Amino acid sequence: MPYTADKPQSAPSSDELRARIPGWGADLDPKDRPSFPRERFDPGATGAHWDFPERQEEKVPRERSIEHRFLTPVFGTSAPLHGKSGEIRRYAYGFSEARAAHWLLLLAADRVDAIESHLRSFLTLRPDNPITETGVLSEFTHHGIRSRIGRKRADTSHTWIDPILVAGPWLIAGTIAYSLFSGRKK
Amino acid sequence: MRAMVYRGPYKVRIEEKDIPPIEHPNDAIVRVELAAICGSDLHLYHGMMPDTRVGTTFGHEFIGVVEEVGSSVQNLTRGDRVMVPFNVYCGSCFFCARGLYSNCHNVNPNATAVGGIYGYSHTCGGYDGGQAEYVRVPFADVGPTIIPDWMDDEDAVLLTDATATGYFGAQLGDIAEGDTVVVFGAGPVGLMAAKSSWLMGAGRVIVIDHLEYRLEKARSFAHAETFNFAEYDDIVVEMKKATDYLGADVVIDAVGAEADGNFLQHVSAAKFKLQGGSPIALNWAIDSVRKGGTVSVVGAYGPMFSAVKFGDALNKGLTLRMNQAPVKRQWPRLFEHIQNGYLKPSDIVTHRIPLEHIAEGYHIFSAKLDDCIKPLIVPNSAA
Numbered sequence: 001m002p003y004t005a006d007k008p009q010s011a012p013s014s015d016e017l018r019a020r021i022p023g024w025g026a027d028l029d030p031k032d033r034p035s036f037p038r039e040r041f042d043p044g045a046t047g048a049h050w051d052f053p054e055r056q057e058e059k060v061p062r063e064r065s066i067e068h069r070f071l072t073p074v075f076g077t078s079a080p081l082h083g084k085s086g087e088i089r090r091y092a093y094g095f096s097e098a099r100a101a102h103w104l105l106l107l108a109a110d111r112v113d114a115i116e117s118h119l120r121s122f123l124t125l126r127p128d129n130p131i132t133e134t135g136v137l138s139e140f141t142h143h144g145i146r147s148r149i150g151r152k153r154a155d156t157s158h159t160w161i162d163p164i165l166v167a168g169p170w171l172i173a174g175t176i177a178y179s180l181f182s183g184r185k186k
Numbered sequence: 187m188r189a190m191v192y193r194g195p196y197k198v199r200i201e202e203k204d205i206p207p208i209e210h211p212n213d214a215i216v217r218v219e220l221a222a223i224c225g226s227d228l229h230l231y232h233g234m235m236p237d238t239r240v241g242t243t244f245g246h247e248f249i250g251v252v253e254e255v256g257s258s259v260q261n262l263t264r265g266d267r268v269m270v271p272f273n274v275y276c277g278s279c280f281f282c283a284r285g286l287y288s289n290c291h292n293v294n295p296n297a298t299a300v301g302g303i304y305g306y307s308h309t310c311g312g313y314d315g316g317q318a319e320y321v322r323v324p325f326a327d328v329g330p331t332i333i334p335d336w337m338d339d340e341d342a343v344l345l346t347d348a349t350a351t352g353y354f355g356a357q358l359g360d361i362a363e364g365d366t367v368v369v370f371g372a373g374p375v376g377l378m379a380a381k382s383s384w385l386m387g388a389g390r391v392i393v394i395d396h397l398e399y400r401l402e403k404a405r406s407f408a409h410a411e412t413f414n415f416a417e418y419d420d421i422v423v424e425m426k427k428a429t430d431y432l433g434a435d436v437v438i439d440a441v442g443a444e445a446d447g448n449f450l451q452h453v454s455a456a457k458f459k460l461q462g463g464s465p466i467a468l469n470w471a472i473d474s475v476r477k478g479g480t481v482s483v484v485g486a487y488g489p490m491f492s493a494v495k496f497g498d499a500l501n502k503g504l505t506l507r508m509n510q511a512p513v514k515r516q517w518p519r520l521f522e523h524i525q526n527g528y529l530k531p532s533d534i535v536t537h538r539i540p541l542e543h544i545a546e547g548y549h550i551f552s553a554k555l556d557d558c559i560k561p562l563i564v565p566n567s568a569a
Binding site for chain 1 (some may be wrong): 193194195196198199209210211212233234236237239240241242243258259260261262271274275276277278282283284285287291292293294295296297298299302308309310311313314318324325326328353354357360361364366382384385386387389390396397398408409411414415416417429430431433435445446452453454457459462475488489490491512515516518519523525527528541543544545546547548549550553554555556557
C-alpha cells in the first residue's frame with residue numbers, strides 16, 4: 001500500500017522472471033541502452049559526409065513554415081500546391097505552427113482538395129469509386145460481422161458515423177446536383 | 187509504376203505513377219520488396235493529419251533493393267538490399283549530430299516541430315512513401331542499412347518502425363528492475379513495448395486494450411497480464427487495484443490519436459478533427475501511473491491541441507517523455523536481441539496483402555476485421 005513506506009511486492013523475483021521470460025534483463029542497466037543519454041553528440045556516427053547538405057533543386061516554388069529561416073536543403077515533391085486547396089494552403093503557411101489558424105486552414109484545404117479531386121476525376125476515364133476505394137467490400141470477405149458481434153469492442157459505439165462521413169458528402173452533392181437539374185427542367 | 191494513392195478520407199486506390207527520379211546527389215531509388223501499413227497510417231487515412239494531399243503515396247515501413255544512386259552516394263550500390271528507417275534525416279544538423287534523428291531540421295520545410303517521415307503528409311515533409319513499387323530515399327548514406335543475410339525480411343520491415351518504436355517507448359519509461367509497467371494499446375507498437383519492457387527488467391507488464399484477440403497476443407507474444415477496458419467501468423481504478431493502490435511505476439501510451447473508450451473524446455478528435463488527437467489513453471496513463479512516475483508517449487498525435495489532463499500530471503510530479511523513435515539508433519541492439527532469440531517481430535504479422543488490394547488492406551486494418559494486428563503489403567505478389 002502507498003500508505004506506508006514500503007513498496008507493494010506484487011512482482012515475481014528477478015530470478016523467476018529470468019527463467020520464464022526470454023531475454024529478461026538483457027538491457028537492465030539504464031546507462032547501457034541505445035537512447036541513453038537522449039542527446040549524445042557524435043556527428044561522425046551518422047554516415048553524413050558534409051557539414052551542410054547540397055541543396056536540392058527547387059523546380060517549383062515550395063511552401064515552407066515561416067519558422068524556418070530558409071527552405072530546407074532537401075524536401076519532398078509529392079503533391080505540389082494546385083487549385084483552390086493550394087491557395088488555402090499557401091495562405092495557411094503565412095501563419096506559424098504555433099497558430100491554430102495554420103492547422104485549421106490546412107485541414108480545411110484537405111477537405112477542399114478531396115472535393116476538387118473527386119470532381120476532377122469525373123472528367124477522366126477513371127472516376128473515383130467510393131465502393132472500391134474504401135475497400136468496404138472486405139466487410140463481406142473478411143468476417144465483418146464476426147469481427148464485431150459479441151466482441152465487447154469499444155469502437156462499435158461510433159462505427160455508425162463512418163458511413164455518414166464517407167457517403168454524406170456524396171449524397172449532399174448528388175442532392176444538390178439533382179435539385180439544380182430538376183429546377184432547370186421546370 | 188504502381189503505387190497506393192490517397193484519394194481523400196477513407197479512400198485509397200492503386201494508380202500508375204512515374205518512377206521517382208534522383209532529386210539530390212545523395213538520393214537512392216529503392217525498388218520496394220515488402221512494405222507495411224502502420225497504425226499511424228490510419229490517422230492519414232482517416233483525414234486527421236493536416237496537409238495530407240490527394241495524390242500522396244503513404245508508407246513509412248518498407249525494405250527493398252537499391253535500383254539507382256545519386257552521384258554523392260558512397261555507402262550503397264545498385265543491387266544492395268536495404269531496410270529504411272521511417273525517419274528521413276540528414277545526419278548533420280544540430281539535432282542529428284546529437285542522435286535525435288527523428289527531429290532532423292534539414293528535411294522538412296513544412297514544419298519545424300516534426301522531422302521528415304516517408305509518406306506521412308506534407309506536415310512531415312511531403313515525401314512519397316513505400317506502399318509502391320519504387321520510392322525515393324533521401325540521404326542514402328545516412329538512413330538505409332543493408333539487410334544482414336541472417337535476417338528474415340518480415341523482421342526487417344518491422345524493424346523500420348513498429349519494433350524500434352516499441353523498444354524506444356520502453357526506454358523512454360526509464361524502467362528500473364522490478365518496476366510495474368502498464369502499456370496502453372496492444373497494437374504492433376504496444377506489443378513491442380511490452381516485450382521490450384521485460385528486456386529492461388520490468389517486474390510486471392500489464393497491457394490494456396479493448397480487442398480481445400490483441401490481448402490474447404499480448405499474453406502469448408509479450409507474456410503480459412491483460413485487461414480489456416471495455417469490461418470495466420473505470421480502467422484507472424482497476425490499475426490502482428492491480429497495484430495495491432500505488433499506481434504503475436511506468437505507463438506507456440502506445441495508442442495515440444484515435445484512442446477509444448470515451449465517446450466524446452474519440453468522436454471530437456477522430457471523426458470531427460477538433461483535436462490533434464483523442465487523448466483518452468494519455469489521460470488514462472497520467473491517472474494510472476503512480477505519483478513521481480514516468481509516462482512514455484510513443485502513440486502518434488497530430489500537431490493541433492488535445493484535451494490532456496495536464497493538471498494531474500503536474501500535481502502528481504510526473505515525468506512525461508516522448509518522441510518519434512530515432513530508429514537507426516536502436517538497430518544494433520535490436521539486431522542482437524533478434525539473433526539471441528529474445529525478439530521475433532514477425533510473430534505479430536497477421537496479413538500479407540498484395541499491393542493491388544491496398545484499399546481492402548486499409549479497411550481491414552482500420553475496422554479491425556479478421557483479427558488483424560499487422561498487415562504487410564507485397565508490391566509484386568505475383569512475381
